[in-house]
Amino acid sequence: xxxxxxxxxxxxxxxxxxxxxxxxxxxxxxxxxxxxxxxxxxxxxxxxxxxxxxxxxxxxxxxxxxxxxxxxxxxxxxxxxxxxxxxxxxxxxxxxxxxxxxxxxxxxxxxxxxxxxxxxxxxxxxxxxxxxxxxxxxxxxxxxxxxxxxxxxxxxxxxxxxxxxxxxxxxxxxxxxxxxxxxxxxxxxxxxxxxxxxxxxxxxxxxxxxxxxxxxxxxxxxxxxxxxxxxxxxxxxxxxxxxxxxxxxxxxxxxxxxxxxxxxxxxxxxxxxxxxxxxxxxxxxxxxxxxxxxxxxxxxxxxxxxxxxxxxxxxxxxxxxxxxxxxxxxxxxxxxxxxxxxxxxxxxxxxxxxxxxxxxxxxxxxxxxxxxxxxxxxxxxxxxxxxxxxxxxxx
Amino acid sequence: xxxxxxxxxxxxxxxxxxxxxxxxxxxxxxxxxxxxxxxxxxxxxxxxxxxxxxxxxxxxxxxxxxxxxxxxxxxxxxxxxxxxxxxxxxxxxxxxxxxxxxxxxxxxxxxxxxxxxxxxxxxxxxxxxxxxxxxxxxxxxxxxxxxxxxxxxxxxxxxxxxxxxxxxxxxxxxxxxxxxxxxxxxxxxxxxxxxxxxxxxxxxxxxxxxxxxxxxxxxxxxxxxxxxxxxxxxxxxxxxxxxxxxxxxxxxxxxxxxxxxxxxxxxxxxxxxxxxxxxxxxxxxxxxxxxxxxxxxxxxxxxxxxxxxxxxxxxxxxxxxxxxxxxxxxxxxxxxxxxxxxxxxxxxxxxxxxxxxxxxxxxxxxxxxxxxxxxxxxxxxxxxxxxxxxxxxxxxxxxxxxxxxxxxxxxxxxxxxxxxxxxxxxxxxxxxxxxxxxxxxxxxxxxxxxxxxxxxxxxxxxxxxxxxxxxxxxxxxxxxxxxxxxxxxxxxxxxxxxxxxxxxxxxxxxxxxxxxxxxxxxxxxxxx
Numbered sequence: 016x017x018x019x020x021x022x023x024x025x026x027x028x029x030x031x032x033x034x035x036x037x038x039x040x041x042x043x044x045x046x047x048x049x050x051x052x053x054x055x056x057x058x059x060x061x062x063x064x065x066x067x068x069x070x071x072x073x074x075x076x077x078x079x080x081x082x083x084x085x086x087x088x089x090x091x092x093x094x095x096x097x098x099x100x101x102x103x104x105x106x107x108x109x110x111x112x113x114x115x116x117x118x119x120x121x122x123x124x125x126x127x128x129x130x131x132x133x134x135x136x137x138x139x140x141x142x143x144x145x146x147x148x149x150x151x152x153x154x155x156x157x158x159x160x161x162x163x164x165x166x167x168x169x170x171x172x173x174x175x176x177x178x179x180x181x182x183x184x185x186x187x188x189x190x191x192x193x194x195x196x197x198x199x200x201x202x203x204x205x206x207x208x209x210x211x212x213x214x215x216x217x218x219x220x221x222x223x224x225x226x227x228x229x230x231x232x233x234x235x236x237x238x239x240x241x242x243x244x245x246x247x248x249x250x251x252x253x254x255x256x257x258x259x260x261x262x263x264x265x266x267x268x269x270x271x272x273x274x275x276x277x278x279x280x281x282x283x284x285x286x287x288x289x290x291x292x293x294x295x296x297x298x299x300x301x302x303x304x305x306x307x308x309x310x311x312x313x314x315x316x317x318x319x320x321x322x323x324x325x326x327x328x329x330x331x332x333x334x335x336x337x338x339x340x341x342x343x344x345x346x347x348x349x350x351x352x353x354x355x356x357x358x359x360x361x362x363x364x365x366x367x368x369x370x371x372x373x374x375x376x377x378x379x380x381x382x383x384x385x386x387x388x389x390x391x392x393x394x395x396x397x398x399x400x401x402x403x404x405x406x407x408x409x410x
Numbered sequence: 411x412x413x414x415x416x417x418x419x420x421x422x423x424x425x426x427x428x429x430x431x432x433x434x435x436x437x438x439x440x441x442x443x444x445x446x447x448x449x450x451x452x453x454x455x456x457x458x459x460x461x462x463x464x465x466x467x468x469x470x471x472x473x474x475x476x477x478x479x480x481x482x483x484x485x486x487x488x489x490x491x492x493x494x495x496x497x498x499x500x501x502x503x504x505x506x507x508x509x510x511x512x513x514x515x516x517x518x519x520x521x522x523x524x525x526x527x528x529x530x531x532x533x534x535x536x537x538x539x540x541x542x543x544x545x546x547x548x549x550x551x552x553x554x555x556x557x558x559x560x561x562x563x564x565x566x567x568x569x570x571x572x573x574x575x576x577x578x579x580x581x582x583x584x585x586x587x588x589x590x591x592x593x594x595x596x597x598x599x600x601x602x603x604x605x606x607x608x609x610x611x612x613x614x615x616x617x618x619x620x621x622x623x624x625x626x627x628x629x630x631x632x633x634x635x636x637x638x639x640x641x642x643x644x645x646x647x648x649x650x651x652x653x654x655x656x657x658x659x660x661x662x663x664x665x666x667x668x669x670x671x672x673x674x675x676x677x678x679x680x681x682x683x684x685x686x687x688x689x690x691x692x693x694x695x696x697x698x699x700x701x702x703x704x705x706x707x708x709x710x711x712x713x714x715x716x717x718x719x720x721x722x723x724x725x726x727x728x729x730x731x732x733x734x735x736x737x738x739x740x741x742x743x744x745x746x747x748x749x750x751x752x753x754x755x756x757x758x759x760x761x762x763x764x765x766x767x768x769x770x771x772x773x774x775x776x777x778x779x780x781x782x783x784x785x786x787x788x789x790x791x792x793x794x795x796x797x798x799x800x801x802x803x804x805x806x807x808x809x810x811x812x813x814x815x816x817x818x819x820x821x822x823x824x825x826x827x828x829x830x831x832x833x834x835x836x837x838x839x840x841x842x843x844x845x846x847x848x849x850x851x852x853x854x855x856x857x858x859x860x861x862x863x864x865x866x867x868x869x870x871x872x873x874x875x876x877x878x879x880x881x882x883x884x885x886x887x888x889x890x891x892x893x894x895x896x897x898x899x900x901x902x903x904x905x906x907x908x909x910x911x912x913x914x915x916x917x918x919x920x921x922x923x924x925x926x927x928x929x930x931x932x933x934x935x936x937x938x
Contacts, residue, residue: 049513050513056493061804165805231810232809327544360486361486
């Protein structure tokens with residue numbers, strides 16, 4: 016039996032579709048309703064409530080907590096102020112990405128690290144000669160994401176605290192009645208949004224409270240199918256889908272450096288020592304062989320392929336997560352790892368790993384599509400990520 | 411380019427006028443849009459008539475907006491968001507109901523409850539209409555060929571048309587002929603036995619026409635409504651976030667990005683024509699603005715009989731336009747609600763409140779509603795198509811409050827005694843009384859109501875006789891006959907004067923197609 020999250024008593028009765036997905040050993044709803052459309056639109060036009068408890072969460076505290084994290088992740092944690100959150104990958108000695116997540120500086124010597132994979136051993140292995148305590152708080156901490164344009168308005172009414180001053184990628188302590196919590200202005204949708212972190216004992220009461228306040232603003236529980244589309248629009252990568260963590264890569268070709276994943280901006284090459292630093296310095300002086308880019312299918316080209324067999328264009332209803340070849344001329348120059356039709360942008364978009372020199376935005380390429388059982392190549396164009404970046408995200 | 415700097419002037423800032431302007435500007439023309447009202451959108455506007463509550467005043471749902479226009483003008487980046495509208499509920503006087511949900515299995519189970527036979531027939535019917543819509547859809551995006559002309563363009567168009575019809579195959583061809591000739595009620599009678607299903611489906615055949623469900627020709631409009639598509643899904647209806655005005659705003663934003671100048675509060679008095687050529691326009695203020703191209707997005711009556719001197723036009727065209735049927739038949743009631751309606755048939759909160767509610771219990775109910783209108787009265791028991799936009803986009807009303815949009819038919823333009831304020835309120839009362847029979851808490855929930863009669867729509871939106879489609883979608887007014895042969899290709903007898911409103915092919919609804927096709931015609935004539 017897989018584990019259920021602390022919100023299961025609330026999510027299970029709502030899950031009309033009986034459609035569940037595995038996430039880090041837990042079951043979470045893929046969609047609550049029979050189709051995920053409304054949950055997707057809630058993220059973009061009102062607000063969605065997402066159970067993100069299966070994330071791995073580590074508390075790192077002590078005199079050398081910052082030094083430990085700085086050793087592990089690529090971002091410069093010295094520049095992460097109290098009340099700030101940073102997104103960061105972390106690498107092995109070869110500079111290949113092991114995982115990615117966020118670091119929140121809750122107090123001067125108190126951090127929370129989130130991760131997609133277990134990292135306890137890795138943190139311990141790096142905690143040599145340092146005074147830092149590492150605790151796995153994954154089970155003890157419940158997490159809810161409130162994402163969408165109405166998120167601020169909902170939380171303004173749901174929380175006892177004023178969060179108007181809470182800027183993008185900042186954190187604050189808050190309270191709902193007798194329940195303390197941490198609020199971060201973060202999320203996996205690329206929209207205005209917040210994540211709430213609190214003791215798992217409060218999970219049900221917190222869900223009920225936020226839903227009660229949110230319902231008149233259109234707050235809608237949303238599952239992973241909706242989230243997957245939103246994160247592709249936002250150009251946010253997913254471990255095991257868009258990249259293989261170096262620990263799991265059977266061959267070196269499957270590993271990726273932060274530069275290859277479009278995460279060069281997170282690499283503090285000039286900060287103190289961190290795992291993978293030397294390799295990444297070397298990589299920096301020569302251009303990376305691969306780049307993660309957006310790819311947008313050309314509608315007319317797609318329509319032509321379908322018209323040849325007498326069909327209207329058939330669009331994927333959900334995001335796909337398979338490796339799909341990308342071509343330039345006759346040669347394969349890359350592969351897309353996830354994609355979807357964006358109902359918001361009215362574009363068919365994908366995240367793709369492309370080999371130099373085919374990475375410049377605007378470059379015309381071709382992506383494989385299966386039209387009526389036949390593999391065809393449809394014209395597509397390289398796009399800068401993210402596809403969707405509304406002003407409200409940071410405003 | 412003329413001295414003051416505009417190549418083209420578009421009269422009317424409704425969605426078609428804006429689409430037209432955007433396409434012209436995209437091809438490099440300098441374009442000016444002149445809108446009489448203080449805001450763009452025409453009949454596709456959102457207005458905060460009562461503080462905190464946003465009404466989609468006239469037009470209220472979106473389906474026909476052409477995907478190529480969304481792409482060409484990049485409307486999603488201009489703010490267009492179309493949210494799905496999921497279900498149609500028909501409450502019945504006996505306390506039962508019929509719902510068609512977005513989910514196929516749920517709908518099937520519900521139809522099965524009423525008639526196992528209809529549950530099967532519904533799937534077959536849907537497949538046939540879908541295949542027909544796919545086959546006929548290209549006609550929506552093509553310039554109607556002049557069937558009597560031997561010009562290469564027209565012949566090519568006729569060939570394409572012939573090919574579409576040949577490719578239909580016999581079963582679809584026969585269905586098409588039936589749809590073109592039968593009444594909606596008769597056609598549906600061949601398929602279904604559940605009264606509420608036939609009535610609710612036939613209702614889409616009468617919207618915007620002064621005909622009843624038993625009037626021949628109404629079956630075609632059923633098909634017209636199957637051609638709406640969202641993301642490649644036919645017959646998908648949606649609701650624009652921010653109301654229908656957000657569609658117009660998005661197109662206006664796209665037009666401005668292309669360099670279009672939009673002037674509101676600038677009503678056009680007449681088109682200046684000299685020597686058989688359009689030279690510009692004169693505003694109601696007396697200001698004169700010159701341009702070598704003038705496009706009217708207004709309805710055919712205004713385009714041919716008011717903006718220009720009919721004496722400058724061929725007599726038979728003037729007669730055709732005078733006879734062009736534009737009888738307004740519908741009204742609109744917008745409500746601000748303190749709480750949601752509680753339907754007797756499905757009490758409490760539920761997903762049915764996120765879809766349409768259709769007051770159409772039987773074909774006879776609809777036909778009787780028409781009977782009243784035939785003799786100059788509004789329907790005592792009207793057909794209504796209702797949505798609660800705030801359930802789909804909570805931003806339409808303050809938190810916990812709601813807006814309701816009620817499309818009402820029939821409300822004849824030529825009401826016996828005329829549309830007075832008292833008649834308008836009596837009409838509003840009839841609508842509320844009828845709906846309150848199904849949702850008893852409605853009356854106490856109303857915080858504000860706006861009632862629009864055809865006369866109001868004529869005065870406020872510039873829709874002649876209050877016809878929402880700029881002329882009925884009846885067969886003799888479609889394709890190469892819209893608005894009149896041989897002037898169905900967006901030109902007029904006055905050189906440089908064009909038309910691009912819903913009174914041209916392919917007709918009404920927020921498709922934008924007349925605006926686009928009109929622009930393509932102009933650009934071709936200018937060899938741009």
